Amino acid sequence: MTMKKVSIIGLGALGVLFGHHLSKKMGTEDLRIIADSDRILRYENDKLYSNGEPCHFHYVTPEEDCGPTDLLIVSVKYNGLKNAIESVKNHVGDDTIIISLLNGITSETIIGETYGMDKVLYCVAQGMDAVKVGNELTYEHMGMLCFGSREPGVISPQAKKLAEFFEQMDVPFEVDTDMYRRQWGKFMLNVGVNQTVAIYQSNYGEIQREGKARDMMIAAMREVIALSEKEGVHLTEKDLGYWLKVLGTLSPNGKPSMAQDVEAQRISEVELFAGTVIELGRKYQMPTPINQELYEKIKSMERQYSVQ
Missing domain, CATH: 3.40.50.720 (NAD(P)-binding Rossmann-like Domain)
Structure with missing residues (x-):
């Protein structure tokens, strides 16, 4: 039917x-x-x-x-x-x-x-x-x-x-x-893209070109790859390359939802991204310094909303 x-x-x-x-x-x-x-x-x-x-x-x-x-x-x-x-x-x-x-x-x-x-x-x-x-x-x-x-x-x-x-x-x-693996791949992309663009208060163009923002994004994504091994999902550098190609198709003037939240001074989904990575890192006793840095920076930005 x-x-x-x-x-x-x-x-x-x-x-x-x-x-x-x-x-x-x-x-x-x-x-x-x-x-x-x-x-x-x-x-x-x-x-x-x-x-x-x-x-x-x-x-x-x-x-x-x-x-x-x-x-x-x-x-x-x-x-x-x-x-x-x-x-x-x-x-x-x-x-x-x-x-x-x-x-x-x-x-x-x-x-x-x-x-x-x-x-x-x-x-x-x-x-x-x-x-x-x-x-x-x-x-x-x-x-x-x-x-x-x-x-x-x-x-x-x-x-x-x-x-x-x-x-x-x-x-x-x-x-x-293989949807669960696809979902982890998208999660990896969001962890890198959404949070990096948010702290740089920029757009997709910022992380489509070589530079510090793109390096940070990819480093955050690689922390997800490492954790995926422990979860039995087994993301690889090939998956990273696939999602970077998806990223490359987006309008450079566009921006992810987290960046839009920061602009509008709304509480973001950082717990869903860096928060989840940090929690999994603790579970498997694996360091996640890039996501820890992203988490702290976004939380700091959110604390400023009430005093501006």
């Missing part, structure tokens, strides 16, 4: 990007954006724009009983995940497929603890250079969604069903038969 209804929670850059794209392909009430009443009022008053086009979304509150969805897309920030899991309960049914667009390597497990891992496909969003400032999203590259099962070598019925739907919706995608 084909998918007919989609629910999205979280209208950051990726929520707006894919929400706007799907809204032009689906019936208005078949795409549901979950948000509390205060957020809905703000969205309706201020409007949201994607590359200059107004977004026409159908909003529902968490309390609204509108029946289960076929596909639930979770695109909140990590610090909003717990509330999001509670807010989507009216949208999850026996046959709902859930994908998380969150960075890091933990959100699928956290969602699965509440709704069951049988409903969750591992997913990585990559290759987009979306920047959201206020109510306006801009991007040159839409990127793609890579998804699949946790177990290597398997293409599940849910993955096949989602692939068929995304084909119908013209959503760029790739089904990966």
Whole structure:
């Protein structure tokens, strides 16, 4: 049976990007954006724009009983995940497929603890250079969604069903038969790119060219490679090269979400990146000095927000 209804929670850059794209392909009430009443009022008053086009979304509150969805897309920030899991309960049914667009390597497990891992496909969003400032999203590259099962070598019925739907919706995608490894690769990229661009308060161009920023980024990524060996994932320099090529396709004027958070003086996802690396380093008694430095610098920047 084909998918007919989609629910999205979280209208950051990726929520707006894919929400706007799907809204032009689906019936208005078949795409549901979950948000509390205060957020809905703000969205309706201020409007949201994607590359200059107004977004026409159908909003529902968490309390609204509108029946289960076929596909639930979770695109909140990590610090909003717990509330999001509670807010989507009216949208999850026996046959709902859930994908998380969150960075890091933990959100699928956290969602699965509440709704069951049988409903969750591992997913990585990559290759987009979306920047959201206020109510306006801009991007040159839409990127793609890579998804699949946790177990290597398997293409599940849910993955096949989602692939068929995304084909119908013209959503760029790739089904990966080694998704956990892909997720660790994206985690490695985020650890390097997001944090380095944030402390340099710059953009992708800063780490696409040779220099101190790029050196720091790659050193942080190599700490993840070392830890992946202990976790049985076995990332290599070849993986590093692959993700650096992905990085090279992005608009040099774009910037990752953490850099956007620092600009807007919002608390970042540093715990998801350097925090996770440092914790794994302690677990395996491995030094992670670059991520320790990134962690301390970003935390120091965040402490300055309240005194400026």
